[in-house]
Amino acid sequence: MAGKDVLDSKAAKIGVVKDLSLDEGGNVYLVVEGEKGKERSIPFGHVARIGDVVLLRPPLGEPDEEDKKEEVPEPTPTPPIETGLACPSCGHENRPGTNFCVKCGTKMTE
């Protein structure tokens, strides 16, 4: 493990693994030596993958695609449709089922 490059979630090298350490609670940390010999401890749970290099998870707070909520549109009640029959002669709207135009007497045909 020691000597492996440590990359963050954007594949930027942050340092080289120097050692593993344990804290009092039994948590494992990666001791990473960064530039200028600066050491930092990274919780082992923050490691995404270990291969030729050590890959870290994205930092907390980054947007998670799985967290997206599906928006459900409110159902709009559809009023009962009652369209009148337009008279072919004068255009007067007669009630549905009317046989003759109440205005001009033209026979309503379908």
Ligand SMILES: [Zn+2]
């Ligand atoms: Zn009519």
